Amino acid sequence: MANHKSAIKRIKQTVKRTERNKHDRSNLRTFIKRVREAVAAKDQAAAQAALASAIPVIDGAATKGIIHTSNASRNVSRLTKLVNTLA
Template sequence: MANHKSAEKRDRQAKMRRLRNRMNKSAMKTAVRQVEEAIAAGSEEQAKAALQAAIPVIYKTSTKGSIHKKNASRKVSRLTKRVNKMQPLA
């Protein structure tokens, strides 16, 4: 328990940041899960649409500071690679 006024404020700020980070990460995980479900279902069009919806959510999460910028880039890269691998070779 905080004993000083400044420590109480820091505790309040930490709680709000923790909730905000949890909200952002949860939205990102949901978007990623939708892409993975479309890949598992084998629906190429649905996977592409889900990926296009997930990319801004992932980058927004990194912009807000909930995850690192390179972590976001890695997630987008790996998802994109998996969606592209679904396409039949021309």
Template sequence: MANTVSAKKAVRKIARKTAINRDRKSAMRTQIRRVDEAIAAGDQAAAEAALKDAQPLIMRAANRGIVHKNAASRKVSRLAKQVKAMGSADA
């Protein structure tokens, strides 16, 4: 357990930041899940709309260090590829 005043404050700051990061990561995962569900349902319009909502959240998480920049780019790329493939499958 922290003994000094500064260490106690650091523990409080870390707890606050951890909670914020957990919420942001959860929101990002929720948006990714919505894209996946729309893809699974075969609804391209909903998938495109969900991807449009998910992309800024994923990249914002990367900018804030919640996920790695390359991992975020990979997620966006793979989701976009899946959504795009839905369009070519229908045509």
């Protein structure tokens, strides 16, 4: 266990940050899954709507450092490509 006041504070901060990041990462995966499910159901309108709502979530996760910028870019690119296969 930490002995210094500052170390105890850092542990508390880390726990709080980890919980927040876990929630955001889970939310990100949910939005990506919604796009993939709409494409699997061959529902073009729903897929485009899901993609439009997923892109800001993906970009936000990259901005917050939850995922790498390249990872976000790759996800957006692949999902867009996937949705365009329905057209």
